[in-house]
Amino acid sequence: METTTDLTGFVFKWLEECEKENVILTFKGDFNQELVNAILLLSQKDPDFRGSSTQIKARLFGIMVECMQNIRKYGAVNDTGSESKPGIIIVSFDGKTYGVKTGNLVENEKVAALEERLAEIKSLEKENIKQKHKEVLKTTRLSEKSGAGLGLLTIARKADGINFNFKKLNDRVSFFGLDINLNLDLN
Amino acid sequence: MEDLILEETIDTPGIKFQHKSGELEITGRSYPEDTREFFGPVLAWIDSFCSSGPENVRFNIKLNYFNSSSYKPLFDILSKLKTIQENGTRVHVEWHYKNGDDDMLEAGQEFEDLTELKFNYHSF
Numbered sequence: 001m002e003t004t005t006d007l008t009g010f011v012f013k014w015l016e017e018c019e020k021e022n023v024i025l026t027f028k029g030d031f032n033q034e035l036v037n038a039i040l041l042l043s044q045k046d047p048d049f050r051g052s053s054t055q056i057k058a059r060l061f062g063i064m065v066e067c068m069q070n071i072r073k074y075g076a077v078n079d080t081g082s083e084s085k086p087g088i089i090i091v092s093f094d095g096k097t098y099g100v101k102t103g104n105l106v107e108n109e110k111v112a113a114l115e116e117r118l119a120e121i122k123s124l125e126k127e128n129i130k131q132k133h134k135e136v137l138k139t140t141r142l143s144e145k146s147g148a149g150l151g152l153l154t155i156a157r158k159a160d161g162i163n164f165n166f167k168k169l170n171d172r173v174s175f176f177g178l179d180i181n182l183n184l185d186l187n
Numbered sequence: 188m189e190d191l192i193l194e195e196t197i198d199t200p201g202i203k204f205q206h207k208s209g210e211l212e213i214t215g216r217s218y219p220e221d222t223r224e225f226f227g228p229v230l231a232w233i234d235s236f237c238s239s240g241p242e243n244v245r246f247n248i249k250l251n252y253f254n255s256s257s258y259k260p261l262f263d264i265l266s267k268l269k270t271i272q273e274n275g276t277r278v279h280v281e282w283h284y285k286n287g288d289d290d291m292l293e294a295g296q297e298f299e300d301l302t303e304l305k306f307n308y309h310s311f
Binding site: 036058066 | 198201211218219220251252254255256258259262267285286287288289290297300302
């Protein structure tokens with residue numbers, strides 16, 4: 001029988017990190033709709049989540065949906081030649097704040113535009129995000145397209161803070177990390 | 188024309204559109220994987236319904252959640268109702284939101300503002 005020392009070492013480290021970061025749920029995989037639904041169902045079983053207010057529950061649910069559907073829609077495939085778009089979601093809770101972290105690949109050519117949009121959203125106060133969201137809704141109503149650019153604004157509107165970073169991996173793709181906070185205290 | 192009845196699923200809303208009474212209802216959650224595929228037939232039904240010249244329409248929107256790509260089809264339905272209202276149809280929009288979900292109430296107020304239809308609000 002082969003030794004599995006390295007594997008258990010990795011699993012142990014991963015579990016230890018998760019415990020340290022107060023992770024309540026994490027998943028790595030291809031975010032097809034069935035998986036999205038399964039993760040949403042699982043998150044709703046969490047005792048902390050069940051104890052949260054209606055408003056917080058609704059916001060966390062909404063943030064998770066937009067994040068996972070974004071990975072599905074705009075993520076890039078990996079280099080193995082498979083169709084799957086690798087993505088990870090990590091939901092944590094420290095008693096005061098929910099954290100939703102996601103990571104996925106994006107094509108390098110899309111990075112600049114995405115980075116610019118995120119930087120703009122990050123620079124806006126909550127009231128201005130609401131205003132901007134409303135402006136995009138207005139154009140959505142009249143346009144042929146279905147809500148282009150609404151997803152990130154929707155996340156920002158529900159959240160109490162977002163951070164992001166990009167890391168170029170090769171000539172084709174970059175890693176895109178998104179970090180969203182949601183405070184239990186409503187503002 | 189026939190009524191449009193679609194059972195609610197985990198990620199698509201229940202639809203109960205009754206042409207004779209003009210009672211239209213959308214319930215549940217809306218975050219389909221393919222928004223166009225789901226809402227295509229719904230909007231087609233609304234088009235035929237509006238062309239049939241209904242006298243009264245009551246649109247009950249009772250959603251627990253809808254995602255960002257569901258905004259557009261919801262706007263499209265409301266815009267079509269606004270158009271027939273301008274042509275003489277009595278249109279009532281009833282916006283139901285879960286008690287405590289003020290974001291959902293606000294979403295209704297923004298739809299009301301942007302479509303210029305009058306909404307009535309109910310918490311459940």
